[in-house]
Amino acid sequence: MNHQSVKMKRSLYVPLVLFAGIIVLQFLPFVRADSVQSVPAKPLAGVPEEINAILEKSCFDCHSSQSNLSWYDKIVPLDYFVNGHIAKGRAALDFSKWDSLENPARNNLLYYSLNKILEGEMPLKSYSYIHADNKPTENDIAVLKRYLTERTPRKAFDPELVLDSNENLNSPKAVEKIIVAANANGIEYIPEYKDWKLISFSDRFDNATMRLIYANDIAVKAIEENRVKPWPDGAIFAKAAWKSRSNADGTLxxxxxxQVEFMIKDAQKFKSSLGWGWARWRGKDLKPYGGKAILTTECTNCHKPLKENDYVFTKPFLLKNLN
Structure with a gap:
């Protein structure tokens, strides 16, 4: 036997030994990951059967109590990754909690899910690679978009209605006439936000609002220097929202x-609420919204899925090299 043949045989030992080791591991129960419990999830109340079918196919495995694992999902050590992803997925977003949510929260859940699909973040590429049949098709996405648009229709604009809200918001004199009370958690209204830099905008078709997002100097500097994971203490965002109106020519x-709401970063002061202070004022009279517990719970529950982005939904405009 020549030297080259011996070398080739030896080169086969490593993959053969690894393969044999993996086979042996399958029969050793103590090396298996603790499987996540799977309980059949109920169809989402008030949601058409077609939409339920799409969500169940593409989302429920990791984002509900129901996980249909294939045989290859249970192979050691892949099962550690699979069960870990499911546990994280349920913690971030769980459709099994649908019945406990109010309608606005349900709309937000659907809106958030669709946006993650449109942004290409969900389903995870590692999941889609193995479960290609579960990935939402272009038709599925179109059906979801159409359904959400119909679920939260925009109200037609009444030309006889005099809308002076924009003036009330932007006129210093108008604001000076309003005595704005502090939020229930002690956060004071910040009228100067209107002079901050505009860093993004959003069209929330799930609740028919259009929003402008402003940032203070600390947040703007963090964007310029790409220091946003996490955001520095002192960074503040203001999100002003108007009800969107549909005009006769089809434009919005x-x-x-x-309303206007604020996110104020202070990792220690607001440690119990994801490191952010939350405040919101509603209507032209800028009335503080909700009690401390209600406001904080609503905001943190909504933003928890964005842990990797320091709980911030906004993707700011690129603000580098502006000087």
Whole structure:
């Protein structure tokens, strides 16, 4: 036997030994990951059967109590990754909690899910690679978009309605006439936000609002220097929202002022609420919204899925090299 043949045989030993080791591991129960419990999830109440079918196929395995694992999902050590992904997925978003949610929260859940699909973040590429049949098709996505648009229709604009909300929001004199009370958690209203830099905007078709997002100097500097994971203490975002109106020509424009809300970063002061202080004022009279517990719970529950982005939904405009 020549030297080359011996070398080739030896080169086969490593993969053969690894393969044999993996086979042996399958019969050793103590090396298996603790399987996540799977309980059949109920169809989402008030949601058409077609939409339920799409969500169940593409989302429920990791985002509900129901996980249909294939035989290859149970192979050691892949089962550690699979069960870990499911546990994280349920913690971030769980459709099994649908019945406990109010309708606005349900709309937000659907809106968030669709956006993650459109952004290409969900399903995870590692999941889609193995479960290609579960990935939402272009038709599935179109059906979801159409359904959400119909679920939260925009109200037609009434030309006889005098809308002075924009003036009330942007006129210093108008604001000076309003005595704005502090939020229930002690956070004071910040009228200067209107002079901050605009860093993004969003059209929330799930609740028919159009939003402008402003950032203070600390947040703007963090964006310029790409220091946003996490955001530095002192960074503040203001999100002003108007009800969107559908015009006769099919275009959209801002209607009645809806609310302004703030996210204030202080990792220690607001440690119990994801490191952010949350505050919201509603209507033209800027009335503080909700009690401390209600406001904080609503905001943190909504933002928890964005842990990897320091709980911030906004993707700011590129602000580098502007000087």
């Amino acid at each position: 424009s801002t209607g009645e002022f809806f």
